[in-house]
Amino acid sequence: MNPPPVPASTSAPLRIGTRGSRLARWQADWVADRLRAAHPGLTVELIEIKTQGDRDRNSPLAAIGGTGLFTKEIQRAVVDGQVDVAVHSLKDLPTQGPDALILAAVPPREDVADALIAPIHRTLAALPAGSRIGTSSLRRRAQILFVRPDLDVTTIRGNVETRLNQALDQKIDAVILAWAGLHRLGLEGHVTQRLEPPDFLPAVGQGALGIECRRDDPTTRGLLAVLDDPDTHHAVVAERRALAELEGGCMIPMAAWARRTSADLLALDAVVFEPDGRQRIAASLQGPIDDPDALGRRVAEALRQEGAEPLLAAFRQDRR
Numbered sequence: 001m002n003p004p005p006v007p008a009s010t011s012a013p014l015r016i017g018t019r020g021s022r023l024a025r026w027q028a029d030w031v032a033d034r035l036r037a038a039h040p041g042l043t044v045e046l047i048e049i050k051t052q053g054d055r056d057r058n059s060p061l062a063a064i065g066g067t068g069l070f071t072k073e074i075q076r077a078v079v080d081g082q083v084d085v086a087v088h089s090l091k092d093l094p095t096q097g098p099d100a101l102i103l104a105a106v107p108p109r110e111d112v113a114d115a116l117i118a119p120i121h122r123t124l125a126a127l128p129a130g131s132r133i134g135t136s137s138l139r140r141r142a143q144i145l146f147v148r149p150d151l152d153v154t155t156i157r158g159n160v161e162t163r164l165n166q167a168l169d170q171k172i173d174a175v176i177l178a179w180a181g182l183h184r185l186g187l188e189g190h191v192t193q194r195l196e197p198p199d200f201l202p203a204v205g206q207g208a209l210g211i212e213c214r215r216d217d218p219t220t221r222g223l224l225a226v227l228d229d230p231d232t233h234h235a236v237v238a239e240r241r242a243l244a245e246l247e248g249g250c251m252i253p254m255a256a257w258a259r260r261t262s263a264d265l266l267a268l269d270a271v272v273f274e275p276d277g278r279q280r281i282a283a284s285l286q287g288p289i290d291d292p293d294a295l296g297r298r299v300a301e302a303l304r305q306e307g308a309e310p311l312l313a314a315f316r317q318d319r320r
């Protein structure tokens with residue numbers, strides 16, 4: 001006798017909106033697999049959505065209008081009801097989003113480190129003066145120039161594989177990428193030096209995923225709740241609050257790293273940089289784990305007291 005057919009799920013499929021890059025699809029697949037495992041019988045579909053950042057592959061990120069390039073269209077699809085869920089790299093998700101959406105889950109964070117791929121010279125210290133090192137991140141640029149003002153930091157764009165290949169094909173001496181993305185794609189074997197905190201600080205949200213749905217969609221919120229890791233969620237709320245307090249709607253070179261340091265304490269280190277790396281302003285504080293928003297505000301305030309505002313204002317003028 002044949003086994004009885006698997007009963008068709010009575011509920012509608014859960015639709016996840018994702019970018020089409022290999023990293024984005026990997027992340028959305030990871031979320032889909034975990035949702036299927038946690039909710040047997042649930043049908044989960046991936047729906048690919050093109051973003052401005054995918055269409056315009058040549059302009060430097062800061063020049064084509066800053067934040068939200070990789071996320072806006074996907075958020076719109078959730079608001080409009082074309083999909084139920086958005087999966088983003090949290091690093092790419094602007095601190096201010098549509099009111100209709102909620103950050104429903106933040107899964108456990110990957111390693112927050114950055115990674116240098118310098119096939120010939122291997123390390124930042126070993127790169128000869130004038131070596132070309134590719135990144136489109138203002139934060140990475142500033143941190144490299146802070147320790148190696150003699151390097152030639154050049155803008156490169158494209159997905160993780162494209163940028164990695166620039167170094168592997170020796171079109172450029174080195175590139176810097178997030179360890180997390182390389183690891184997810186199984187490409188971490190190419191890394192020649194890890195650049196990690198406290199010496200090299202990650203971007204706000206680096207290594208974490210942000211999973212959004214509509215605020216008024218309790219069914220989806222309930223399904224997504226199993227994916228949330230409270231420690232990671234608290235950490236990224238603190239980092240994102242500090243950024244939100246200082247950015248004023250444009251991209252600023254800022255790094256931040258929050259993590260739980262004891263049963264009830266969260267620590268947050270944050271730094272803002274001058275784009276050429278000549279100056280940096282840092283603040284480190286701890287606060288109660290259950291009020292990450294307050295910790296983020298205090299760290300932003302501490303950065304202001306240390307003189308972050310004129311540095312950022314000068315930077316903002318530079319961009320115009």
Ligand SMILES: NCc1[nH]cc(CCC(=O)O)c1CC(=O)O
Binds near residue numbers: 090
């Ligand atoms: N916009 C690029 C982006 N967004 C998220 C990641 C990597 C994964 C992560 O940091 O969570 C990357 C690539 C990179 O910075 O190398």
